[in-house]
Amino acid sequence: MRRLYQIIAITLITTVPAVAQQPQKGDGTAASEAFTLEQCIQYALENSYTIKNAAIDNQIANARVKETRGIGLPQVDASIGIQHNQKLRRFFGRNTTDSTEFSFFQNIPGAQDGDIVAGQNFFQLKSGGDAGVTISQLLFNGSYLVGLQAANAYRDLSIKKERQTKEDVVAQVTKAFYTALVNSERIKLFDNNIGRIDSLLRTTKALLQNGFVESIDVDRIQVTLNNLKTEREKFRNLQELSVDLLKFQMNFPMNGDLSLSGSLEEISIPENAAEYENGWDFTKRSDYELLMANRRLQMLDLRNKYAEGMPSLVAFANLGYATQSATVSGLFKTESSGVEENEFFGPDKWYSYSTFGVSLNIPIFSGLQRTYRVQQSRLALSQIENSSKLLRSGIELETKSSARIFENSLKTLVSQKENMQLAENVARVTKIKYEQGVGSNLEVIDAESSLKEAQINYYNALYDALVAKVDLDKAYGKINAETTQENK
Numbered sequence: 001m002r003r004l005y006q007i008i009a010i011t012l013i014t015t016v017p018a019v020a021q022q023p024q025k026g027d028g029t030a031a032s033e034a035f036t037l038e039q040c041i042q043y044a045l046e047n048s049y050t051i052k053n054a055a056i057d058n059q060i061a062n063a064r065v066k067e068t069r070g071i072g073l074p075q076v077d078a079s080i081g082i083q084h085n086q087k088l089r090r091f092f093g094r095n096t097t098d099s100t101e102f103s104f105f106q107n108i109p110g111a112q113d114g115d116i117v118a119g120q121n122f123f124q125l126k127s128g129g130d131a132g133v134t135i136s137q138l139l140f141n142g143s144y145l146v147g148l149q150a151a152n153a154y155r156d157l158s159i160k161k162e163r164q165t166k167e168d169v170v171a172q173v174t175k176a177f178y179t180a181l182v183n184s185e186r187i188k189l190f191d192n193n194i195g196r197i198d199s200l201l202r203t204t205k206a207l208l209q210n211g212f213v214e215s216i217d218v219d220r221i222q223v224t225l226n227n228l229k230t231e232r233e234k235f236r237n238l239q240e241l242s243v244d245l246l247k248f249q250m251n252f253p254m255n256g257d258l259s260l261s262g263s264l265e266e267i268s269i270p271e272n273a274a275e276y277e278n279g280w281d282f283t284k285r286s287d288y289e290l291l292m293a294n295r296r297l298q299m300l301d302l303r304n305k306y307a308e309g310m311p312s313l314v315a316f317a318n319l320g321y322a323t324q325s326a327t328v329s330g331l332f333k334t335e336s337s338g339v340e341e342n343e344f345f346g347p348d349k350w351y352s353y354s355t356f357g358v359s360l361n362i363p364i365f366s367g368l369q370r371t372y373r374v375q376q377s378r379l380a381l382s383q384i385e386n387s388s389k390l391l392r393s394g395i396e397l398e399t400k401s402s403a404r405i406f407e408n409s410l411k412t413l414v415s416q417k418e419n420m421q422l423a424e425n426v427a428r429v430t431k432i433k434y435e436q437g438v439g440s441n442l443e444v445i446d447a448e449s450s451l452k453e454a455q456i457n458y459y460n461a462l463y464d465a466l467v468a469k470v471d472l473d474k475a476y477g478k479i480n481a482e483t484t485q486e487n488k
Contacts, residue, residue, distance in 0.1 A: 034259040034260055034261035035258065035259065035260055035261060036260075036261045036262055037173075037174065037177045037262060039261075040173050040177050040246070040250055040260075041169075041170050041173050041174065041481075043250050043251075043252065044169050044170070044173045044249060044250040044251065045166060045169065045170070045481060047250065047251040047252070048169050048249075048250070048251045049251055050165055050168075050169060051162070051165055051166055051169055054158075054161055054162040054165040054166075055162060057158045057161060057162070058155070058158045058159060058161075058162050060158070061151075061154050061155040061157070061158035061159075062155055064151055064154060064155070065151040065152060065154070065155050067151075068144075068147050068148055068150075068151040069148065069151070071138065071144055071147070072138055072144060072148075074135060074136070074137045075135070075136045075137070075138075076133065076134070076135050077133070077134045078131075078132070078133050078134075079130070079131070079132055079133075079134070080130070080131045081129070081130050081131075082127070082128070082129045082130075082328065082331060083127070083128055083129075084126060084127045084128075084327075084328050085124075085126045085127070085128075086126070088120070088121040088124060088126060089121060090118040090119060090120065090121060091118065091119045091120075091121055091123075092116060092117075092118050093105040093116070093117060093119070094114050094115065094116055094117070095107075095108045095111040095112065095113060095114065095115045095116075095117050096113060096114070097113040105117050105119060124324065125324040125325055125326050126325075126326055126327070127324065127325045127326065127327055127328045127330065127331055128322070128323065128324045128325075128331075129322065129323050129324075129325075129331045129350070130320060130321070130322045131320055131321050131322075131350075132318060132319060132320020132321070132322075132353075133318070133319045133320060134316070134317070134318050135316065135317045135318075135319075136314055136315065136316040136317075137314065137315045137316075138312075138313075138314055139313040139314060139315055139358075140311070140312060140313040141307075141310075141312040141313075142306075142307030142308070142310035142312070143304050143307045143308055143310075143312075145307070146300055146303045146304040146307050147304065149300050150297060150300040150301070150304065153293065153296045153297050153300055154297060156293050156296075157290070157293040157294065157297060160286060160289050160290045160293050161290060163286050163289075163481065164286040164287060164290055166481030167286055167474065167479045167480075167481055169249070169481070170479050170481050171470055171471075171473075171474050171479055172249045173246075173249045173250060174470050175466075175467055175470055176242075176245055176246040176249045177246065177260065177262075178267070178463065178466040178467065178470070179242060179245075179246075179463065180242060180243075180246055180260050181260065181262060181263065181264055181267075182264065182459050182462060182463045182466070183239070183242060184260070185264060185459060186235075186456075186459055187232075187235065187236070187239075189452075189455050189459075190228065190231070190232040190235060191232070193228060193448070193451075193452055194225065194228050194229060194232065196427075196431075196448065197221060197224055197225045197228060197448065198225060200221055200431065200434075200444060200448075201218070201221045201222060201225055203434075203435055204217055204218050204221055204441065205218055212437060213441065217441040220441060220442075220445065221441070221445065224445060224448075243258060246258065264462065267466065269410070269465060269466070269469055270469070271410070272407060272410070273402075273403035273406050273407055273472060276399075276403070276472065276476045276478070280399075280476060282392065282395045282396070282399075282477075284477050285395060285477040286477065287391065287395075288388075288391060288392070288395065291384070291387060291388055291391055292388070294384060295381070295384045295385070295388065298377065298380055298381045298384050299381060301377050301380075302374065302377040302378055302381055305370065305373050305374040305377050306374065308363065308370055308373075309363050309366075309370055310363075311360060311361060311362045311363070312360075312361045313358065313359070313360050313361075314358070314359045314361075315357070315358050315359075316355075316356070316357055316358070316359060317354070317355065317356045317357075318353075318354065318355040319352075319353075319354045319355075320352070320353055320354075321350040321351060321352050321353070322350070322351060322353060323349050323350045323351065325349070331349075333349070395475075398475045399475045399476060402468070402471050402472045402474075402475040402476075403472060403475075405468050405471070405472075406465070406468040406469060406471075406472045409461065409464045409465040409468040410465055412461045412464070412465075413458075413461040413462055413464075413465045415461075416454070416457045416458040416460075416461040416462075417458055417461075419454045419457065419458070420451075420454040420455055420457070420458040422454075423447070423450050423451040423453075423454035423455075424451060424454075426447050426450065426451070427444075427447040427448055427450070427451040430443050430444050430447040431444055431447070
């Protein structure tokens, strides 16, 4: 009996509950079918917040590419300004009494020759207006050319991040789904074991009435049956934790109903890990591709640091109209004073102006700032190179360890399956002997306990094998979320 209690405790500790409810669609309404593994994965790919954020990062990257390309397009800015100088700044100069010298300040009353005097600004009126357009076109810039490549590399990086995120979600949902299926079978074990013990109890009661057994034999079996029923109810209550975990991985509504479709017999488990080596290329793993995308970005950053020292050429044009008036309201008067229009006077009093040119900027000395920025970028690239070598070694270790764990889990699964079949036969024969009066009550209970332990070990081994298969698929880059979505 003590052994039986220990086995039941192991069942509760090592088991994550499963799902037996009705599914819901993405809008929260009840669904008519249970979810298969593919449907659970598809639901997660469409609704996972992690994947949604990765998709948003991809959109941000696309916007950044377009932003960078826009730098090379013509830049057009328009401006309109009106200003009023309540008091204009004065002109300053020296008073002169020499009539042969041209000066705005000659023979100023009260001023001596050479005195500094200040006069009214007669070149500018108090109010002014300006409306213009500035156009510039980048003709050559080394950083811009590198920036275009970097923008595309950044978009490629975001795509690879999204792919890696999807693969992680697929692996998590798959493990949760397998956990649910395994524990569904464990629930059935509770019911089957309770049914057998209940049948044994009825048989023992009948034997007691006929005087073939003692009442203690009935009590012993009754205690076992009561404990099984109690543990089954506890186990069913703990199933909600597993349901919530699967819902969380799928981003399924927590208050929604979810049921699963499928069985353990439908799951295909490879006989060995050798087939994974065929055509295996570690460079196809998403994490390695992600690191290589970061490496390309860092190389472009280094090129950009060098490009910052190259000349840049920009063409520009300024077009506009300007006017002045003694008052602000005078800026908007357009009536003619009767004077014939000429180059000095027009009815609108707004005169056009235009400027065209090319600007060449040549960096000469930046105080060694650019030199040390290049050095920092080069060192960062060296770090990525080291990380790529480390990742390659890590991938080799991960594939080997995952293969070994998978092979060991398969051996354990085969052994535990055989043990379960043997235990089932022992329990069946022991019960027959007991019913025929040639076996003892303790032998039957011990056989049932051994069977239950063998069943627990088998399903633990089956779960370990399924999880090891998922880890092996991930290690060899066999999880393809894109194919799952294409098969939708």
